[in-house]
Amino acid sequence: MNNISDIYLKDIHCLHDKRLSCGNCRLNTICLPVSLHLDDIDKLNQIVQRGKPLNKGEYLYRVNDTFDAVFAIRSGSVKAISISEKGDEQVMGFHFPGEVVGMDGLAENSYTNSVIALETSSVCEIPFNRLEELSLLIPTLQRHFLQLMSREIMHDQQLIALLGKGSAEMKIATLLLKISTSNGLRHLSANNFALPMSRIDIGNFLGLTIETVSRIFTRLHKNKVITIDNREISITNISVLRNISSGDQVIRI
Amino acid sequence: MNNISDIYLKDIHCLHDKRLSCGNCRLNTICLPVSLHLDDIDKLNQIVQRGKPLNKGEYLYRVNDTFDAVFAIRSGSVKAISISEKGDEQVMGFHFPGEVVGMDGLAENSYTNSVIALETSSVCEIPFNRLEELSLLIPTLQRHFLQLMSREIMHDQQLIALLGKGSAEMKIATLLLKISTSNGLRHLSANNFALPMSRIDIGNFLGLTIETVSRIFTRLHKNKVITIDNREISITNISVLRNISSGDQVIRI
DNA sequence: TCTTTGGTTTGATCTAGATCAACGGGATAG
DNA sequence: CTATCCCGTTGATCTAGATCAAACCAAAGA
Helix, strand or coil, rough: CHHHHHHHHHHHHHHHHHHCCCCCCCCCCCCCCCCCCCHHHHHHHHHHECCEEEECEEEEECCCEEEEEEEEEEEEEEEEEECCCCCCCEEEEEEEECCCEEHHCCCEECCCCCEEEEEEEEEEEEEHHHHHHHHHHHHHHHHHHHHHHHHHHHHHHHHHHHHHCCCCCHHHHHHHHHHHHHHCCCCCCEEEEEEECCCCCCCCHHHCCCHHHHHHHHHHHHCCCCEEEEEEEEEHHHHHHHHHCCCCCCCCC | CCHHHHHHHHHHHHHHHHHHHCCCCCCCCCCCCCCCHHHHHHHHHHHHCCCECCCCCCEEEEECCCEEEEEEEEEEEEEEEEEEECCCEEEEEEECCCEEEEEEHHCECCCCEEECCCCEEEEEEEEHHHHHHHHHHHHHHHHHHHHHHHHHHHHHHHHHHHHHHHHHHHHHHHHHHHHHHHHHHHCCCCCEEEECHHHHHHHHHHCCCCCHHHHHHHHHHHHEEEEEEECEEEECCHHHHHHHCCCCCCCCC
């Protein structure tokens, strides 16, 4: 990277930073502050810390780091992984802008997962003890935070159902739809996007081998449900994809 | 059941009821009040409602019921199930004394699961709005409740890892160990107990067919890891069971 | 008593997905 | 330019667990 683009990026980031607040964040309908009053949002905004963006492969936090904050993803994407006793990695989830990660650390006061950026990503850090204090002053915020955790439980349980009795096809279709709708919420294209994660990560997450992941992608492609070129995806028949995801339809060959 | 035992049971229950309080509950190291001060426990105790026990098959709550309470299991056991669009049941989890259920309902203000008693079970109902008010007065309680939800997230994630890449053997062994340790915590026998749930429920929960569940049980029996007679289980070699559960050991035939 | 019913076991066979193996790019480095 | 990675694709084969089928058994009713 040369100096010119370096400076350019820095300026953009600076400009960006001055404007940033929970009040004008485009994600504030998905993220924490929804349903708060203006002055409450302002109080929350004051405790939120916005560090410099993470580069691809950088850790947001690691397993066993002491828990002191939760993090809202602003842009980019991350994966959460845990390491088994045998040392192999298990991908626990992918997270996109508007989602909040780190709540698993609360129970034992240290994170049970590591979180790694899949691409250049920016996050908002929300120090937990200050959030807790603020919650005592703003009951709506307390309620909202509880709902956030409850929503995480709901998502985990949907995933349990999927992993427990979904076919490889269902798993892949469901993941694609998740990314698609997540894009849609942010007013990005729900039909054309780049997968931020490798086949390895996808397979690991869904309990499949990379070969199976690859085969399902080409199968979906051949059946004109998606177009795929390496990591570039276009959804060409979303209703069939939905049918596959829910198990109402099966494609073979 | 004849009249004599009927009366007997009723008396026991009456006697029991008068004594019941979070302060002297044998489960209070596992359940909500841990680490609260005595007078705080008393305040909590005042909002906890103890209804009559559920009979086998009775619902604690149903999907879409409006969320107004969480429930601590006092005795017995329950299963949480969700119903897919196609109407088939998915067992989301089994819950034993000391565990708290119902937190999934918080996000959408209605339960996303139904919870059914697997055997005669008693529960404590903790009305959520009163718990929320109390949390504002007792910050430790707020923290504790958050930890409870965080712990649920941790458990769900461990389950995701198990379902994602565990063999049938690992899944069954892990479930048996969970029940065993849960019994141990309550100072019951960790090695001899009756499974409260059917093979159907076990298979549904673990993403296996009942035939596979049955075959794994007999395989464990033949290898002298457990003894099983219908639903009566004895763990005869817990270290091998642990090895199987963690994937360090595999038994065939 | 016999019959029904729901849960459980066991055997035979089938298949979705794993495993093994080979190859094909694109990126980075020497 | 070539060598080395790493990632992804494709084909051939294998296998854990599903599916299909039959039988068993205990509890509940008639």
